[in-house]
Amino acid sequence: MAVPTYAGPLERIWYYAFRVLCGLIFFFLIAPILIMVPLSFNVEPYFTYTREMLTFNPDGFSLRWYQDLFSSESWMTSIQNSLIIGVASTLIATFLGTLAALGLSRSEMPFKGLVMGLLISPMIVPLIISAAGMFFFYSSVGLANTLPGVILAHAALGTPFVVITVTATLVGFDHSLTRASASLGAGAGRTFFKIQMPLILPGVISGGLFAFITSFDEIVIVLFLAGVEQRTIPREMWSGIREQISPTILAVASILVAFSILLLTTVEVLRRRSERLRGMSPG
Structure with a gap:
């Protein structure tokens, strides 16, 4: 402009x-x-720029740390755990968050403010407090140091993001469409999947992506609840920084940055598509 x-x-x-x-x-x-x-391509095992890198000498650059990443059993196990936990917790958070947002969008819903505050409380309460509370609770029910325990904990952290994004999508939703569907004889399930879901789907996917990013990047909950078999990428990076400084961590971080950029770009595309579907933006 x-x-x-x-x-x-x-x-x-x-x-x-x-x-x-x-x-x-x-x-x-x-x-x-x-x-x-750029440091992730350093041929030397240092966290500083070498003379060859500063002079753009090809001998100063290497893919050795990326090769170490994909040939390391511990790193590959952590990647596998992060994907399993991230996908499973995202599915749970998306399901629960969408249901909650649909309930909050109804005009007859009582105590909306109180319910909304409770639902987004995991975003407000300091994470260390949530982690400590989950540890004591999950220990009493036998879910500590288990994969389902970590998945449920991450789902609790991701649900508020789904609630917020789907609720924002439903703000501009034309409820006369659902009333017209009901007047034509469609049931609640058919109305939801044929009318509501296509219109709020960009918001649902955006919330799910935020929940996935939250799970993929989370470490505090993992430190409290996860055992040796449930080590995730952030947990492995934390251990690597404390126990063995290696530029492999920089290679992992670079891949995560690229992955985050891809997800956030997808979220932005879906946001704009949602606005177009609801008539809130031109074209």
């Missing part, structure tokens, strides 16, 4: 200064990633 022709000198100065300020803030946030990714 260009500067308006009627803008005065101060407005023009602010126009460019604001964009420069936003660029500096963005650089401040992205600089650690920009530094980390």
Whole structure:
């Protein structure tokens, strides 16, 4: 968007200064990633730029740390655990969060504010408190140090994201469509899958992706609840930093950054599609 022709000198100065300020803030946030990714190709086992890397000498770059990642049994096990836990907890969180959002969207729902506050409380309560509470509760029911226990814990953390995104999608939902469906003889199930679900599906998928990212990146709950067999990628990275400093961690982090960018791009595409379906944006 260009500067308006009627803008005065101060407005023009602010126009460019604001964009420069936003660029500096963005650089401040992205600089650690920009530094980390090239280091994952370092041929030396150091966390610093070598002379060859600074002079762009090909001898200073290597894929050895990515090869170490995919040839390591512990890393591959942690990747497998993260995928299993992430997918399973996302499915549970998406199912529960969507049901909760549908209930909260109904006008006759009592105590909406209280229920909503309880549902999103895992986002507000400090994670260390939630982890400690889950540890004592799951220990008493035999779910500590088990894969189902970690999955249920991550599902509890991911459900609020699904509730928020689906609830935001339902804000612009035209409920006259469901009433028209009922008047034509369709049951509640047919109305949901044929009318409601196609319109709120972008919000459901967006919430599920946020829940998956939350599970994939979570470490505090894993430290409390997971055993040796349930080590995830963040847990393995934490152990690697404490026990054995290796640029393999940088290779894993670079892959996770690329994976996160892909997921967030998908979320943004789905958000725009949802707005178009609900008539909230042009085209």
